Amino acid sequence: MKQKTTAILSAAVLALGVTGTAQAGTLEDVQSRGVLRCVVSTGVAGFAQPDANGVWGGFDVDFCRATAAAVLGDGGKIEAVTSTGKTRFTKLNAGEGDVLWRNTTITFSRDVGVKLRFHGVNYYDGQGFMVKKSLGINSAMDLDGASVCIQTGTTTELNLADYFSSNGMKYEPVTIETNDEARQNYESGRCDVYTTDASGLASTRSALPDPDAHMVLPEIISKEPLGPATRQGDDLWSDIVTWVLNATITAEELGVTSANVDEMKGSNNPEVRRLLGVDGSQGQELGLSNDWAYQIIKQIGNYGEIFERNIGVNTPLGIARGLNAQWTDGGLIYSPPFR
Numbered sequence: 001m002k003q004k005t006t007a008i009l010s011a012a013v014l015a016l017g018v019t020g021t022a023q024a025g026t027l028e029d030v031q032s033r034g035v036l037r038c039v040v041s042t043g044v045a046g047f048a049q050p051d052a053n054g055v056w057g058g059f060d061v062d063f064c065r066a067t068a069a070a071v072l073g074d075g076g077k078i079e080a081v082t083s084t085g086k087t088r089f090t091k092l093n094a095g096e097g098d099v100l101w102r103n104t105t106i107t108f109s110r111d112v113g114v115k116l117r118f119h120g121v122n123y124y125d126g127q128g129f130m131v132k133k134s135l136g137i138n139s140a141m142d143l144d145g146a147s148v149c150i151q152t153g154t155t156t157e158l159n160l161a162d163y164f165s166s167n168g169m170k171y172e173p174v175t176i177e178t179n180d181e182a183r184q185n186y187e188s189g190r191c192d193v194y195t196t197d198a199s200g201l202a203s204t205r206s207a208l209p210d211p212d213a214h215m216v217l218p219e220i221i222s223k224e225p226l227g228p229a230t231r232q233g234d235d236l237w238s239d240i241v242t243w244v245l246n247a248t249i250t251a252e253e254l255g256v257t258s259a260n261v262d263e264m265k266g267s268n269n270p271e272v273r274r275l276l277g278v279d280g281s282q283g284q285e286l287g288l289s290n291d292w293a294y295q296i297i298k299q300i301g302n303y304g305e306i307f308e309r310n311i312g313v314n315t316p317l318g319i320a321r322g323l324n325a326q327w328t329d330g331g332l333i334y335s336p337p338f339r
Contacts, residue, residue: 026237037079038064039097042178045203046311056080059310064101066300070292075299084177085153100229105155116229119242124323126220128198140219144169149182149191159222206316247293249335251302258301274338
């Protein structure tokens with residue numbers, strides 16, 4: 001009887017082991033497929049949007065490409081899996097995408113309840129309000145009774161309700177699914193105000209026929225730390241996504257750019273050498289080639305390059321680094337060391 005019980009327990013342990021292995025195979029799946037599938041938005045200028053030829057680009061898409069460069073050696077081998085605020089987590093957890101690189105706020109309920117794993121913050125944001133200048137409104141405190149366009153399935157819904165309730169104000173919600181739908185309703189006058197993350201407002205404003213006719217009000221009413229997510233249960237894949245982000249941040253801090261990365265392989269700085277795979281075995285530990293971070297920086301660039309190219313002050317969005325500056329410049333962007 002004891003032998004039979006032992007055999008049953010051994011079989012159960014073996015089954016659990018097999019199941020765990022099956023769940024922890026995202027890296028193998030991506031490499032076998034030869035394409036990385038990233039869950040992105042349906043289109044937010046500067047962050048994730050297809051061009052006239054259907055090629056996706058933007059801040060979030062560049063991080064998707066950085067992941068592909070690390071895992072596949074080619075940042076171009078990506079597939080954009082579009083999603084709304086309601087469908088993004090379902091698509092990720094259903095296996096339609098391998099990683100979520102999308103303007104998504106990290107919260108307790110999403111990390112624990114939705115069974116996601118978040119891997120650091122790639123953009124520090126906060127919820128704001130945009131109005132037409134012709135309304136003569138200069139503060140969110142003047143919005144009592146306004147109609148407000150708001151995306152469903154987002155943190156902005158609860159933030160909005162809390163803000164108006166705590167300030168004794170009322171509003172009429174105009175619920176929408178996508179950023180394009182919000183822009184159309186806002187333009188047509190169906191809502192007086194559009195509320196979402198300040199970065200999203202900058203994106204929407206840049207796409208309007210006359211951006212100067214609109215203003216983002218000064219109040220920021222929430223913390224919205226945005227970052228990538230993966231499904232729970234795949235520690236190796238989680239590590240890879242975490243350190244893809246960290247590699248771009250560390251590269252900027254150490255002065256490694258897409259232009260000088262080849263020269264920097266000869267650096268005397270031990271951390272630079274570890275980052276670029278000259279020394280150490282970090283690539284092997286991640287199941288990747290030793291030059292995985294080199295490929296990210298060579299093909300896509302460091303964090304600062306990604307930021308400035310897509311959403312920085314010299315782009316239509318005109319976003320200053322602010323909280324998203326390196327910690328050495330008074331911002332919050334910070335990576336653990338490569339050692």
